[in-house]
Amino acid sequence: MSIVGLQAKDVAEKVLFEELFILDVRNEADYVDWKIEGKQVASINKPYFDLLEGVDGILAELPKNQDILVVCAKEGSSMFVAEQLAEAGIENVYYLVGGMKAWSEYVKPIKVGNLKDGGSIYQFNRVGKGCLSYMVVSNGEAAVIDSVRTIEAYESFAKEQGVVITNVLDTHLHADHISGGRKLAEKINGTYWLPPKDAEEVVFSYEPLVEGTVITVGTTKIDIQAIYSPGHTIGSTSFIVDDSYLLSGDILFVDSIGRPDLAGKAEDWVSDLRTTLYKRYKALSQELIVLPAHYSKVSELDEQGVVSAKLKDLFVENAGLNIEDEAEFRKTVTENLPPQPNAYQEIRQTNMGKINPNEEEQREMEIGPNRCAVHE
Structure with a gap:
């Protein structure tokens, strides 16, 4: 199933002016140190290595009627997890193009x-x-x-x-x-x-x-x-x-x-x-x-x-x-x-x-x- 990547520019608009739910798949230390935040942004951290066997265990923690953005350091891991979520029937799921590196520079x-x-x-x-x-x-x-x-x-x-x-x-x-x-x-x-x-x-x-x-x-x-x-x-x-x-x-x-x-x-x-x-x-x-x-x-x-x-x-x-x-x-x-x-x-x-x-x-x-x- 094809999923859509969001550029940092598009994510910034959502973070500043809209609602957004973020699934951050970096390791916990990196997430605690620095994450995407916004007035109407909610996020959870589920490290990528914990999701290699599948995403069924986290589906109950994800919102049903809201955009979900999967985030990692560079892009690859978030794309993989987003594809897993889409295959599990989650709609409106995206990944951050370029990961947190791109987010840091916009x-x-x-x-x-x-x-x-x-x-x-x-x-x-x-x-x-x-x-x-x-x-x-x-x-x-x-x-x-x-x-x-x-x-x-x-x-x-x-x-x-x-x-x-x-x-x-x-x-x-x-x-x-x-x-x-x-x-x-x-x-x-x-x-x-x-x-x-x-x-x-x-x-x-x-x-x-x-x-x-x-x-x-x-x-x-x-x-x-x-x-x-x-x-x-x-x-x-x-x-x-x-x-x-x-x-x-x-x-x-x-x-x-x-x-x-x-x-x-x-x-x-x-x-x-x-x-x-x-x-x-x-x-x-x-x-x-x-x-x-x-x-x-x-x-x-x-x-x-x-x-x-x-x-x-x-x-x-x-x-x-x-x-x-x-x-x-x-x-x-x-x-x-x-x-x-x-x-x-x-x-x-x-x-x-x-x-x-x-x-x-x-x-x-x-x-x-x-x-x-x-x-x-």
């Missing part, structure tokens, strides 16, 4: 809003990892902030919009995913910006991104204003776009705050993190709409699939912004943290240009959730 662009002088800002959601990047578009030009490794998403979107990418910026040296910033800038012959305090060990040229830098996108003068905001890294820099949006990188999220330990400097950077969040951000316009570089839970997405919040609301609702005692804050951001991202040291080395893993090695390094927040 990037969905969603419009956040319009800018004052005719431009727009878009959020690119790498749904499988919770990575968020941005494109600011104005009058034929575009800037990309916190690009992920799969830069084709930005190239094809820019082509659709009829704009030319001129500037590529990273808010900091990433440790959870391989940045596509330098690669994208080289390909489009644009300018790559990186905070110099995060770039002391990089082995390539870049344009230093320091406080006070203003980058103009298009002749309509949509400004991106850099604000030095250390704490997640020593060079972390936020951007205010069009006096309306605060791109906070990995300093501030909707439900949590950034962790300071991914460069081994947690104790050193705690004070920087607190100063950035409790003083620098507090002094900004509280009407700014915060657009972070990551999210941890699907509950952080609104009905359109956008992750955002007003700064004033986060100062009320975000627990990380409401720890009055400094010692308690220090303890919160240095103890009992979630596990560090997979291969984060190698990812940092790659983002410095010190090592050059091939495509498959890069894919393997990035497998898993982002884990940039203090609380998952």
Whole structure:
């Protein structure tokens, strides 16, 4: 019996906006570490090797009138199990084309809003990892902030919009995913910006991104204003776009705050993190709409699939912004943290240009959730 494979793009639509039941046939440890989640997504884990003799034992656990997606690491095992289910009479069964590797790489662009002088800002959601990047578009030009490794998403979107990418910026040296910033800038012959305090060990040229830098996108003068905001890294820099949006990188999220330990400097950077969040951000316009570089839970997405919040609301609702005692804050951001991202040291080395893993090695390094927040 022929079964249908769903591309990661189609699965993302279901995960963000529809109901879906997932049968994950990877081993239990991989499932516990990282799985497909959504507001209306239910899933169970039944390792592939337990299903080699047949699927009769799990039929009672599967829904009768709902799409069922079988998922594995690369595709083959899920295709086999999906075929078994179809032969057993289960309808509406699919498998994920390319498996969790493909899921990890898919990037969905969603419009956040319009800018004052005719431009727009878009959020690119790498749904499988919770990575968020941005494109600011104005009058034929575009800037990309916190690009992920799969830069084709930005190239094809820019082509659709009829704009030319001129500037590529990273808010900091990433440790959870391989940045596509330098690669994208080289390909489009644009300018790559990186905070110099995060770039002391990089082995390539870049344009230093320091406080006070203003980058103009298009002749309509949509400004991106850099604000030095250390704490997640020593060079972390936020951007205010069009006096309306605060791109906070990995300093501030909707439900949590950034962790300071991914460069081994947690104790050193705690004070920087607190100063950035409790003083620098507090002094900004509280009407700014915060657009972070990551999210941890699907509950952080609104009905359109956008992750955002007003700064004033986060100062009320975000627990990380409401720890009055400094010692308690220090303890919160240095103890009992979630596990560090997979291969984060190698990812940092790659983002410095010190090592050059091939495509498959890069894919393997990035497998898993982002884990940039203090609380998952």
